[in-house]
Amino acid sequence: MKPFDYLSPTDAAAAVRTVAGDPTAVFLGGGTNLVDHLKLGVVEPDLVVGVTDLLSADIEELGAGALRIGAGAKNSELAADPRVREWFPMLSDALLSGASGQLRNMATTGGNPLQRTRCVYFQDITTPCNKREPGSGCSAVGGWTRNHAILGASEHCIAVHPSDMSVALAALDAVVRVLGPDGERTIPFADLHRLPADSPERDTVLEHGELITAIDLPARPIARRSAYRKVRDRASYAFALVSVAAALEVEDGVIVDARIAFGGVAHAPWRAHRAEEALRGSPASVRSYRAAADVELADARPAEGLDGGNAFKIPLLRRTLTATLRDLAREDAR
Amino acid sequence: MNTEITVHVDGAPRRLTIDTRTTLLDALRERLGLTSPKKGCDHGQCGACTVLSGGRRVLSCLILAVTQDGAKVVTAEGLAAEVATAGGEREDGDLHPVQQAFIDCDALQCGYCTPGQVVSAVGMLDEFARGWPSAATPGTGAPRLDCAEVAERMSGNLCRCAAYANIVPAVLQAAAASTGPASGAEVAR
Numbered sequence: 001m002k003p004f005d006y007l008s009p010t011d012a013a014a015a016v017r018t019v020a021g022d023p024t025a026v027f028l029g030g031g032t033n034l035v036d037h038l039k040l041g042v043v044e045p046d047l048v049v050g051v052t053d054l055l056s057a058d059i060e061e062l063g064a065g066a067l068r069i070g071a072g073a074k075n076s077e078l079a080a081d082p083r084v085r086e087w088f089p090m091l092s093d094a095l096l097s098g099a100s101g102q103l104r105n106m107a108t109t110g111g112n113p114l115q116r117t118r119c120v121y122f123q124d125i126t127t128p129c130n131k132r133e134p135g136s137g138c139s140a141v142g143g144w145t146r147n148h149a150i151l152g153a154s155e156h157c158i159a160v161h162p163s164d165m166s167v168a169l170a171a172l173d174a175v176v177r178v179l180g181p182d183g184e185r186t187i188p189f190a191d192l193h194r195l196p197a198d199s200p201e202r203d204t205v206l207e208h209g210e211l212i213t214a215i216d217l218p219a220r221p222i223a224r225r226s227a228y229r230k231v232r233d234r235a236s237y238a239f240a241l242v243s244v245a246a247a248l249e250v251e252d253g254v255i256v257d258a259r260i261a262f263g264g265v266a267h268a269p270w271r272a273h274r275a276e277e278a279l280r281g282s283p284a285s286v287r288s289y290r291a292a293a294d295v296e297l298a299d300a301r302p303a304e305g306l307d308g309g310n311a312f313k314i315p316l317l318r319r320t321l322t323a324t325l326r327d328l329a330r331e332d333a334r
Numbered sequence: 335m336n337t338e339i340t341v342h343v344d345g346a347p348r349r350l351t352i353d354t355r356t357t358l359l360d361a362l363r364e365r366l367g368l369t370s371p372k373k374g375c376d377h378g379q380c381g382a383c384t385v386l387s388g389g390r391r392v393l394s395c396l397i398l399a400v401t402q403d404g405a406k407v408v409t410a411e412g413l414a415a416e417v418a419t420a421g422g423e424r425e426d427g428d429l430h431p432v433q434q435a436f437i438d439c440d441a442l443q444c445g446y447c448t449p450g451q452v453v454s455a456v457g458m459l460d461e462f463a464r465g466w467p468s469a470a471t472p473g474t475g476a477p478r479l480d481c482a483e484v485a486e487r488m489s490g491n492l493c494r495c496a497a498y499a500n501i502v503p504a505v506l507q508a509a510a511a512s513t514g515p516a517s518g519a520e521v522a523r
Contacts, residue, residue, distance in 0.1 A: 006337060006400045008401070039377070050400075092467065100491075102393045103393065237490055
């Protein structure tokens with residue numbers, strides 16, 4: 001590991017100034033991904049700036065049914081919060097389906113969305129990777145693709161975003177509060193992560209030195225009937241092959257509204273606006289759910305690879321969305 | 335780049351001058367001679383390095399020691415003293431109830447993952463007593479500890495000998511011994 005200096009400023013503004021002033025400096029939150037990357041040589045900063053202790057870990061109410069989650073709140077605390085479990089069950093489900101008890105005790109609200117892809121080629125510094133080393137090529141294209149994207153990928157990168165929490169936040173219209181060298185700004189959560197296009201080295205729209213200080217959840221009564229369903233290669237402690245965060249409102253057998261996002265299938269949490277639109281006004285039936293999945297997946301493009309490719313993800317995601325909506329509709333009928 | 339830190343480990347303040355790159359795991363093992371936290375994968379995938387920091391189970395291989403200045407860290411070696419501090423006298427050789435349950439249930443083969451399993455179970459039972467849910471918890475009520483809950487909550491601790499069939503009963507035995515009615519949580523036997 002390359003030597004680095006470590007600083008732990010006492011307030012967020014000082015941390016932002018410090019990182020903004022050094023092009024290789026990085027913020028350290030829970031460290032569950034960054035410390036691994038330091039060991040692997042994926043990142044080689046001259047300066048590491050610890051921020052967990054200076055960020056709020058509070059989960060406070062912003063009026064009826066809305067929450068502000070401090071960026072320092074641990075994933076385990078957030079998942080167990082009674083308001084999150086009651087008002088936004090898909091978020092609690094998503095958090096609890098990710099990582100392990102130990103990792104959730106370390107990982108933070110601000111850090112989780114900024115974790116990087118678990119693409120094996122990205123994490124192996126001996127292989128070409130456009131995300132790690134722009135212009136070097138993509139080893140995943142034509143390589144091992146089981147865990148890679150079927151939506152929104154480019155010829156330069158087919159990696160997926162690994163966060164479960166982020167999928168729920170995208171579906172819940174969350175808002176990211178950011179402090180940068182020029183002051184504060186807010187970003188709709190669904191706009192935080194980028195698709196790879198020709199610059200896969202940029203995971204998000206954040207500029208160097210910008211720090212997530214909180215994530216706001218607006219009141220969403222529909223989310224009280226919501227769920228997160230994750231399909232993976234083992235029963236626990238594994239990343240998603242595909243996942244679905246969904247909320248559904250049904251009245252007299254007709255779908256009034258829906259919120260849907262997919263995980264494990266794109267470079268960003270995939271908000272399924274087209275599926276939501278297709279569902280509104282449709283009967284709450286398996287036929288409608290399948291049709292909505294087909295509309296959203298019309299542009300899906302599987303990757304071909306040494307392992308037989310990942311075309312299996314398209315029918316798998318279609319079935320997972322259908323099952324999730326079917327279960328929510330049953331819950332709603334009770 | 336060297337930095338000076340003080341970490342409270344198993345009840346004693348330990349002052350160290352460390353390279354900023356040192357993980358908590360390496361500081362415990364290589365600098366303090368505390369080898370109960372094991373280096374299994376060193377990448378946060380196996381749980382063998384699990385310790386308590388601030389009372390919560392964490393992975394010491396993914397924590398920079400420099401971030402633990404002032405922290406209270408407990409390893410498997412310090413667990414029995416934790417119980418004694420809370421409940422009175424302690425004699426050398428006394429075991430934490432989770433350690434005793436692992437022996438009673440023969441919950442190990444080679445033993446390499448065992449200190450991490452034991453510390454993780456202690457942290458997990460505290461989380462359960464607080465009413466924290468897991469992915470195996472149905473609905474929004476208080477969780478009920480059964481085999482599925484234990485397997486899910488302990489999924490971050492791998493056992494290459496696959497002693498899971500005895501680890502799960504050991505954790506349930508320890509839970510039954512330590513879970514008071516006040517917690518609202520329930521243990522299935």
